[in-house]
Amino acid sequence: MRSETIARNYAEALFDLGERSGQTERYVDLMDAVAAAAETSPQVHSMLMSPRVPKAEKSRVLGAALQSAPREFVLFLQALVKRGRQQLLREIATEYLALLDLKLNRVRAGVTLARPADEALRRSIQESLSRQLGKQVLASFSTDPEILGGAIVRVGERIHDGSVKRRMTKLRRQLLVR
Numbered sequence: 001m002r003s004e005t006i007a008r009n010y011a012e013a014l015f016d017l018g019e020r021s022g023q024t025e026r027y028v029d030l031m032d033a034v035a036a037a038a039e040t041s042p043q044v045h046s047m048l049m050s051p052r053v054p055k056a057e058k059s060r061v062l063g064a065a066l067q068s069a070p071r072e073f074v075l076f077l078q079a080l081v082k083r084g085r086q087q088l089l090r091e092i093a094t095e096y097l098a099l100l101d102l103k104l105n106r107v108r109a110g111v112t113l114a115r116p117a118d119e120a121l122r123r124s125i126q127e128s129l130s131r132q133l134g135k136q137v138l139a140s141f142s143t144d145p146e147i148l149g150g151a152i153v154r155v156g157e158r159i160h161d162g163s164v165k166r167r168m169t170k171l172r173r174q175l176l177v178r
Helices: 003-021 024-040 042-049 055-065 071-082 086-103 119-133 164-177
Strands: 106-113 136-143 151-155 158-161
Touching: 003 024, 003 071, 003 086, 024 042, 024 071, 024 086, 042 055, 042 086, 055 071, 071 086, 086 106, 106 119, 119 136, 119 151
Parallel strands: 106 136
Antiparallel strands: 106 151, 151 158
């Protein structure tokens, strides 16, 4: 089975736990924090990923480190370790966030502009995208001076390229054909 499929299955199980306990949104933060700790802390990474550290010790350390976290969440992480799936922490966090976005009827978009956008323009773009898509849009903005103007919007797998660079390329092709 592919790792995305496995991660999705674990994320769905955790999502069900979150729904039953009423802590769905808290779990996304906890899952992201655990995945970030495993990625950025060499000690945490080596402890979780090392085959030399017994699974029972990994589970004990996780339980001790997450004493303030909900019991179901800690048990979920310990089950991950027991099954040797701790390398999927980031993928599970990503899949969980996608499930939460689906539940809350929101979508994430990447918007690339030629120049940095002020807050009013950012808000305007987000509101326009929300109206067009019929969902709340959570946009992340980046700049790329090479697009010259306009915007490139990525929503999921779809890319809407309204950049001046693309328009000029299209015009050039049309002129060369004639």
